[in-house]
Amino acid sequence: MRLDINLATQPYEDAQRFWLRWGGGLIAMGVLTAGLLYFTFTGWLGARKERAMIAQYHTQIQERDRDKADAQALMNLPQNANTRDRSQFLNDLFYRKAFSWTQVFEDLERVMPPRVHVVSIHPELASDNELAIKLVVAGDSRERALELVRKMESSTHFHDTQIEQESAENGSGTNSADSVKFDISALYVPGIELQKSPEAAR
Numbered sequence: 001m002r003l004d005i006n007l008a009t010q011p012y013e014d015a016q017r018f019w020l021r022w023g024g025g026l027i028a029m030g031v032l033t034a035g036l037l038y039f040t041f042t043g044w045l046g047a048r049k050e051r052a053m054i055a056q057y058h059t060q061i062q063e064r065d066r067d068k069a070d071a072q073a074l075m076n077l078p079q080n081a082n083t084r085d086r087s088q089f090l091n092d093l094f095y096r097k098a099f100s101w102t103q104v105f106e107d108l109e110r111v112m113p114p115r116v117h118v119v120s121i122h123p124e125l126a127s128d129n130e131l132a133i134k135l136v137v138a139g140d141s142r143e144r145a146l147e148l149v150r151k152m153e154s155s156t157h158f159h160d161t162q163i164e165q166e167s168a169e170n171g172s173g174t175n176s177a178d179s180v181k182f183d184i185s186a187l188y189v190p191g192i193e194l195q196k197s198p199e200a201a202r
Helices: 015-075 078-098 101-111 142-154
Strands: 116-125 131-139 158-168 180-188
Touching: 015 078, 101 116, 101 142, 116 142, 131 142, 142 158, 142 180
Parallel strands: none
Antiparallel strands: 116 131, 131 180, 158 180
16 A cells, blocks of 8 residues: 655645735735825925925015014104105005096996996095995895895905995985895905006007
8 A cells, every 4th residue: 555645844835826816916005005105205295395485474474564563663753744644645546546437337337236226436445555445236126235245245356345234215216116225345456457557558
């Protein structure tokens, strides 16, 4: 009788078959891990640069605020009162000169809902040299006036639009169909047309 005895100290393993089956997966996992490490590192570098840039901007803003405060303190000195008042008067005059009624009414026409019309409009210089307008409109429904406010706020020329006062109309004004009147305030941003010089407009 013949007996086959395996005298090997280690059992037989098919290494080639193992690597063919699992080698591709291990390589893919390695590539994925390397990619994740790369994106994590580049993201960290980008965030570090952005933090440094933000800190630089904050420093510049603080310097500008200090310069502005120093200039304001200088202008508030009693001996500079005449210069300050004259400068404020000239700035106000320049802003009013830049106000174009034609352009404002064209911008309002783009956002004005039907059966709503302008009763009066008044420009004035707001804080921080911003150009503000006081607008009185009338119409046949409150919803249309609210629609006007929403359209003004979503436009590129009107900001911080708000209703200051609302009143009922008895139809005895310029339009007998008017039932409501609104006092609206908004900051006005002139278009590019207002920023052109007279020579460029020719």
